[in-house]
Amino acid sequence: MEKDMTKGRPLPVILKFILPLIIGNIFQQLYNMADTIIVGRYVGSDALAAVGSTGTIMFLIVGFAQGITAGFSVLTAQRFGAKDNEGVKSSVANGILLSLIFTVLLSALSMLSMHTLLKLMNTPDNIFQDAYTYIMIISAGLGATIFYNLFSSYLRAVGNSKIPLVFLVFSAALNVILDLVLIINVKMGVAGAAYATVISQGVSAILCLIYIYIRIPSLAPNRRHWKLHGQESRNQLAVGIPMALQFAITASGTMIMQAAINLFGSDAVASFTAASKLQNLVTQGMMAMGQTMATYSGQNFGKGDIGRIRQGVKAALGTCVVYALVAAVLVCLLLKPALGLFFTGGVDMNSMLPWAKTYIYMSVIFYIPLSSIFVFRNTMQGCGYGFLPMMGGVAELIARLVVALISMAVGSYALACFCDPAAWLAAAIFTGVSYLFVMKDIRKKYENPAMASMK
Structure with a gap:
């Protein structure tokens, strides 16, 4: 089912579209949590720390994949809004071909650099091998992640946020089943968790593709569309690469933060991992x-x-403020019981809880600026502006880097935890100012009848 978001009152349109996305994103986090919960309870806290220590690397790899595929779908959304049906099909085929190229490049690059990367992040020796095993399997199966995100992005580009949810729920259930079988019955340890993630995402990708060809003919390319078009490739890469780099830059900052956390030992890493999963x-x-x-x-x-875009941003910001306040209360209330899910009774929870509390209590204060980043950044990207959102990632990186280096120099875990809030605040200010500039720039171009087409 397609959804035209150019009609109707912005707030109801946004809320109707977002609800399946929230549920889908939560399910995605739940099956990511399933890996860590089952690993922590059935393999041990060191194995949990190993999986957790790769979280920022996964964010780098998977985030780059999500960014590049989301960027490819921006052109599809713009052409759908312009009622250019032939252009929609052409953009879908072109994006799939580009994604095949990036799958090969990203998988090879990540696998070749992984050992060095884990060393640079101060990964503790007692969890290094498990961490390396887990993240290498994820890297080898990166194609499943890329194409699930690509096909889901295409469905959302034409206003369909429900079907990706259906397939994601199925995938989440499959991931949990595979975790239980591979970790508990087959005794594969962290490798089982990685294989479960790759297989479940691969199944979701295949289901999305089948659905597109059967039920959404407007997205299904014909034979004549299956070739790389120079202009379309330039348009998609012009948006996709900055979006991917924005994810990569942000992830680089979180890797620096993880390197600072790693200095405080496997207990701190495990506690931080569990708290981060809840957040x-x-x-x-x-x-x-x-x-x-x-x-x-x-x-x-x-x-x-353009006026409707502004109205939508105002509605989205108001919604995000309410959501941020509710989320802050929830995460504080759920922290202690949630930690119990990750560890067996043999782990001293009293030694784990202070590490987790330090991070969570510091972070919740900054949930409102965090939520505003997504509104400003994605609105600019949807309009085809990739550079300024990417520079917002640079602002995050600089803030995390400065705070992380100070925390490592003085040996302060609290300062290491402040890396995230500092980054959120810096990015919120930068993207907010950038959004005002972009809206002004778009208005000038639309007022100029000689403007070059950006579609």
Whole structure:
């Protein structure tokens, strides 16, 4: 089912679109949590720390994949908003071909550099081998992640946020089943968790592709579309590469933060990992709002309705403030019981809880600026502006780098935890100012009848 987001009151349109995304994102986090919970309870806290220590590397690799594929779908959303049906099909085929190229490049690069990367991140010796095993399997199966995100992005580009949810729920259930079988019954340890993730995402990708060809003919390319077009490739890469680099730059900052956390030992890493998983779960609505605004702004930009984009941003910001407050309360209330899910009774929870509390209590204060980043950044990206959102990632990187280096120099875990809030605040200010500039720039171009087409 397609959804035209250029009609109707912005807030109801946004809320109707975002609800399946929130549920889908939560399920995605749940099956990521399933890996860590089952590993922590059935393999041990060191294995949990090993999986957790690769979290920022996964964010780098998977984030780059998500960014590049989301960028490829921006052109699709704009052409859908402009009612260019032939252009939609052409952009889908071109994006798939580009994604095949990036799958090979990203998989090879990540696998070749992984050993060195883990060493640079101060990964503790007692968890190094498990961490290396886990992340190498994820890297080898990167194609499953790339194509699930690509096909889901295409469905969202035409306003369909429900079907990716259906396939994601199925994939989450499959991931948990495979975790239980491979980790508990087959005794594969962290390798079992990695294989479960890759297989479940691969199944989701295949289901999305089948659905597109059967039920969404407007997205299904014909034979004549299957070739790389120079202009379309340039348009998609012009948006996709900055979006991917924005993810990569942000992930580089979180890797620096993880390197600082790693200095405090496997207990600190395990506790931080568990707390981060809980926080990622309750903040999924913020990311869903970003995904929503990318589609909303892309379609309305394609139509040329700039005033409607502004109305949507105001509605989204108001919603995000309410959500951020609720999320802050929830994560504080759920922290202690959630930690119990990750560890067996043999682990001293009293020694784990202070590490987790330090990070969570410091982070919740900055949830409102965190939520605003997704609104501003994804709105600009939906309008085809990639450079300024990418520079927002640079602002995050600089903030994390400065705070992480100070924390490592003085040996302060609290300062290491402050890396995230500092990055969120820096990026929120930068992207907010950038959004005002972009809206002003778009208005000038639309007022100029001689403007070059950006569609």
